[in-house]
Amino acid sequence: MAATAAKLAIGGYQFQSVEEGHGQPVLFVHGSVSDHRTWQPQVGAFAARFRAVAYSRRYHWPNAPIADGANYAMREHVEDLEAVIGALGLAPVNLVGHSYGGFLCLRLACHRPDLVASLALAEPPVVTLLASNPPRLWEIFGLFATRPRTAAALLKFGARGLGPATAAFRAGDVEEGLQIFGTAVLGREAFRSLSDARLRQVRANLIVAEFLGSGFLPIDPREVQRIACPALLVTGSSSPPLFHRLIDRLEELLPRAQRVQIPEASHIMHEDNPAAFNEAVLSFLARR
Numbered sequence: 001m002a003a004t005a006a007k008l009a010i011g012g013y014q015f016q017s018v019e020e021g022h023g024q025p026v027l028f029v030h031g032s033v034s035d036h037r038t039w040q041p042q043v044g045a046f047a048a049r050f051r052a053v054a055y056s057r058r059y060h061w062p063n064a065p066i067a068d069g070a071n072y073a074m075r076e077h078v079e080d081l082e083a084v085i086g087a088l089g090l091a092p093v094n095l096v097g098h099s100y101g102g103f104l105c106l107r108l109a110c111h112r113p114d115l116v117a118s119l120a121l122a123e124p125p126v127v128t129l130l131a132s133n134p135p136r137l138w139e140i141f142g143l144f145a146t147r148p149r150t151a152a153a154l155l156k157f158g159a160r161g162l163g164p165a166t167a168a169f170r171a172g173d174v175e176e177g178l179q180i181f182g183t184a185v186l187g188r189e190a191f192r193s194l195s196d197a198r199l200r201q202v203r204a205n206l207i208v209a210e211f212l213g214s215g216f217l218p219i220d221p222r223e224v225q226r227i228a229c230p231a232l233l234v235t236g237s238s239s240p241p242l243f244h245r246l247i248d249r250l251e252e253l254l255p256r257a258q259r260v261q262i263p264e265a266s267h268i269m270h271e272d273n274p275a276a277f278n279e280a281v282l283s284f285l286a287r288r
Helices: 035-046 074-089 100-111 135-148 148-169 174-186 188-192 196-204 210-212 223-226 241-253 275-285
Strands: 004-010 013-020 026-029 050-056 094-100 116-124 230-236 256-260
Touching: 004 074, 013 035, 013 074, 026 035, 026 100, 026 196, 035 050, 035 174, 035 275, 074 116, 094 100, 094 196, 100 116, 100 275, 116 256, 116 275, 135 148, 148 210, 148 241, 174 188, 174 196, 174 210, 223 241, 230 275, 241 256
Parallel strands: 026 050, 026 094, 094 116, 116 230, 230 256
Antiparallel strands: 004 013, 013 050
């Protein structure tokens, strides 16, 4: 059975979604420069046992684009996630979030635990567990005393990746910014290996306002420690070191955390090695 596409009208905005299968709900939440298509290898595979739903977040293809001068606000995206769960009657839902989408799932679990049955978080960039947004240099140097590997990875990612990419976007050089950001997040070889179709998805969802806007919300470690639902923390074997170090911190904090590494995969591990990713998350859900 093919996935069914539908539009959700929430608060005057329309969200594209796809759905397949029946049973306990699983909601897939994509990251940056992506849309619901990134979950194609998952929706069909999960539909054999679950009600599998994926949606394109606000401003992402094929939804209405962001207006000039508008803020790409994480708080709004968390509120959208909550509204989607309510509109589709998914609660309590198994959330599978990748990158920025994983951050949204974690924030929702902190503040609306009644909506969340479980979390599968694929390398959420939870930098604000450790530092301000953006990180201040003195905070990074302070981290060297307690978490030297994390501090080194954060400094490198900022200096060679996010910092120059943001500068390029601010200067209007979108292609240069994309090259820098993609290389920093995926690694040089993984970014160069992206298919033409995936690059088209990237460009359709490259929202400059995301890089120039208000950025990531703060997240309190004490709130994360209070999350009672089971959590699966997923990394790619060849992902940049910063993502692994951030998962280290989440593993320390989440009381019911399990961890798995997807072989032959970088940051978009659910696309790089969908069979291994699906097996890991499905096994996690089965153990629940």
